[in-house]
Amino acid sequence: MDIYQADLTIVPKDCEIQGIPKLPCDEPDTSELSMPALGMAYVPAQRFRELYDLSTGFRTGTIFKELDLPFYGIGGTLL
Amino acid sequence: MSDNKCDAMKNLLEVSFALDDLRLFLDTHPYEKEAISCYQLYKDQRNKVLEEYEQTFGPILSYNVNDENQWTWVESPWPWEGEV
Numbered sequence: 001m002d003i004y005q006a007d008l009t010i011v012p013k014d015c016e017i018q019g020i021p022k023l024p025c026d027e028p029d030t031s032e033l034s035m036p037a038l039g040m041a042y043v044p045a046q047r048f049r050e051l052y053d054l055s056t057g058f059r060t061g062t063i064f065k066e067l068d069l070p071f072y073g074i075g076g077t078l079l
Numbered sequence: 080m081s082d083n084k085c086d087a088m089k090n091l092l093e094v095s096f097a098l099d100d101l102r103l104f105l106d107t108h109p110y111e112k113e114a115i116s117c118y119q120l121y122k123d124q125r126n127k128v129l130e131e132y133e134q135t136f137g138p139i140l141s142y143n144v145n146d147e148n149q150w151t152w153v154e155s156p157w158p159w160e161g162e163v
Contacts, residue, residue: 048111048117054090054094057110058092058097063100064104
């Protein structure tokens, strides 16, 4: 495995560390997929409609039915 | 906490949350008349629910302690005392 040479000016002399491993993310990604063409984002404005009743809104975390969407992401990853 | 007290607090939290959510909507839609009147409606409802709660169970905030013979803030249990 490639490693970065340990910086011996900050590592104690009796430390056996050789360096830290190089990870794929350390290399700049120059593939075509990493540089897609610029785009423009469009988010439609929310409209005032379809309100939940107070109790449902409280349990759901929003009073707007349109915003009651499923979220599957857990712990920074998608299951 | 007694069932009555719990229900009264739940009503208050529910309408307060609706106001919080409406406020977020109105921040980005300040001219939406329907939302403004809905806010007003829930605001009145919250005032009513809050007043009823405080009359029955005592003040929720010390700012709302009324001018009475004694300091009513300390009459109800502290949060860490759990059950009424």
